[in-house]
Amino acid sequence: KMNQPAYVRYVAEEIANLRGISLDEIMQATTDNFFKLFSNATLCS
Helix, strand or coil: CCCCHHHHHHHHHHHHHHHCCCHHHHHHHHHHHHHHHCCCCCCCC
16 A cells, blocks of 8 residues: 555554554654754744
């Protein structure tokens, strides 16, 4: 199956399920990692 941005939530849900943590924790971890990788990025409000 071809990967598409629409599948990101399903992948994150499965990762959370496999790791035994909440989807919110996965979302926070991926956001934190993004800002570590792209240190010049700013959060838009």
